[in-house]
Amino acid sequence: MIALSVRTERFTLAAPLRASWGELREREVLVVRLDFPDGLWGEGEAAPLEPYDGVSMASVREALDAYADVLRGLEPTADVLEACRVVSDLPQALAGIDLALWDHASRRTGTPLARLIDPRAVGAVPVNATIGVSDRARAAEAAAAAAREGFRCVKVKVGIGDDAGRLAAVRAAVGPEVGIRVDANGAWGTVEVALESLAALEPVGLELCEEPVHGAELLRAVQAGTKVPIAMDETHAPGAGGVRAVCLKITRGGITGVLADARAARAAGADVYLASTFDGPRGIAAAVHTAAALRVTRSCGLATLTAAGALAPQAGVIQVPQSVGLA
Structure with missing residues (x-):
């Protein structure tokens, strides 16, 4: 029992x-x-x-x-x-x-979890800072703080007002060497609006754009119309192809679900990385171990815990715990 x-x-x-x-x-x-x-x-x-x-x-x-x-x-x-x-x-x-x-x-x-998943697991996972404020000055301040802390990538939520102004302020705050990705959470709605929005934001230099629209066919159409790498997130169809990256979430079936999704995405020619839905420490730990086992090279959205302890990022990476279990 x-x-x-x-x-x-x-x-x-x-x-x-x-x-x-x-x-x-x-x-x-x-x-x-x-x-x-x-x-x-x-x-x-x-x-x-x-x-x-x-x-x-x-x-x-x-x-x-x-x-x-x-x-x-x-x-x-x-x-x-x-x-x-x-x-x-x-x-x-x-x-x-x-x-x-x-x-x-x-x-x-x-056995430490990452090595249980794959003995070839790496020892550290690169992570991005997340900026989810609509005020331009506050966004720039948060981005500058992230750069000072050693983050090499920041993710900015878009579709919440003054996207172009906030992104320009963020770029000015972090300088040319820090990657900027944007996350629309499907807010742009149509292929036409998404492409117009990306064209307006592209001058700041975008590492990628997560989920500009919802739906595999629409995401493929956006990718076909822009040089900005498009990442699939809420549209959970990792094997659909036609986009450059797939954002994987532990909440979608746990470690086993992520491993299956990673295989499907990579088979379809997409890069993979992990992000949280502002999970608790067990969810973040699971994602860090899984990203290490998958040997993910893109920055992962896992620097989201307030009291992170051993999972706190240092200079833009989270060290993979070598103790057993998730906590």
């Missing part, structure tokens, strides 16, 4: 984040614990963000309750993740189970 329990963790962001889908000040995640017959345990995290992904906390809790019923009567040799998937194929809930399984496997084998 495997016992499943859930508890809630809440934390406040260091500064409010504004994106085209709304403003985020506080975060709530569910910590999923599995207690195994071997006396060991594993903890994961379920982190839906309804304004962003449309998935409610209530629906994730309902799925986890259903998983608990299944796990109580599961045979020792059964595939735990698949048994849960059959009951409710909800990626954000399955991520909590998947992370707990990997956490348990790391503890059981005494």
